[in-house]
Amino acid sequence: GAVVSQHPSRVICKSGTSVKIECRSLDFQATTMFWYRQFPKQSLMLMATSNEGSKATYEQGVEKDKFLINHASLTLSTLTVTSAHPEDSSFYICSGVDSGNTIYFGEGSWLTVV
Amino acid sequence: KQEVTQIPAALSVPEGENLVLNCSFTDSAIYNLQWFRQDPGKGLTSLLLIQSSQREQTSGRLNASLDKSSGRSTLYIAASQPGDSATYLCAAPSSGSARQLTFGSGTQLTVLP
Numbered sequence: 001g002a003v004v005s006q007h008p009s010r011v012i013c014k015s016g017t018s019v020k021i022e023c024r025s026l027d028f029q030a031t032t033m034f035w036y037r038q039f040p041k042q043s044l045m046l047m048a049t050s051n052e053g054s055k056a057t058y059e060q061g062v063e064k065d066k067f068l069i070n071h072a073s074l075t076l077s078t079l080t081v082t083s084a085h086p087e088d089s090s091f092y093i094c095s096g097v098d099s100g101n102t103i104y105f106g107e108g109s110w111l112t113v114v
Numbered sequence: 115k116q117e118v119t120q121i122p123a124a125l126s127v128p129e130g131e132n133l134v135l136n137c138s139f140t141d142s143a144i145y146n147l148q149w150f151r152q153d154p155g156k157g158l159t160s161l162l163l164i165q166s167s168q169r170e171q172t173s174g175r176l177n178a179s180l181d182k183s184s185g186r187s188t189l190y191i192a193a194s195q196p197g198d199s200a201t202y203l204c205a206a207p208s209s210g211s212a213r214q215l216t217f218g219s220g221t222q223l224t225v226l227p
Contacts, residue, residue, distance in 0.1 A: 034214050043203065043219040093157060097213040101145075108157035 006106025137204030
């Protein structure tokens, strides 16, 4: 079946640095991908919608200049957390949607900012 | 705007017991509803996807039901095992979108040996 590959699965970075998370659809083209995050003991919340070839759409309260999303091809979306701070430590997960509107989730990425 | 609520937030049961997890959603104009499992420190595992035309979906010891009219879904786990211990998330399509999901806050299940 269709697979969405996300990496890195875990990353630790220093405060003030940037970290990039990649999300790839391996056997289908995803014109749209979604990025979610989950803070400890909370549910997953949609951060942004990534559209191939156009700007991402961000949910209210999500800083677009801090969370840079690039969707340059039909199989790859990246989320870059810029100038990361400890409060950005979270679980980030992407999903891709195929032409039949079936949703596939990546494995998720655990970000720890120290 | 879609809102998803899960009750209870946490549940602890002895091994072998049958149990029911509840999920309610506010926007019943949904195409489907999904149940996921999340283990500590891990990603999401899709358990069951119920299409809006279905009332039930079964996989092994798991049975999920969907009642759109009342905005409710339940996940029934039969003969629970310690390996079932995890957080169970219910997710419904966000209002106006078939592709992005609104998640409930989850039910943390502990099955005691």
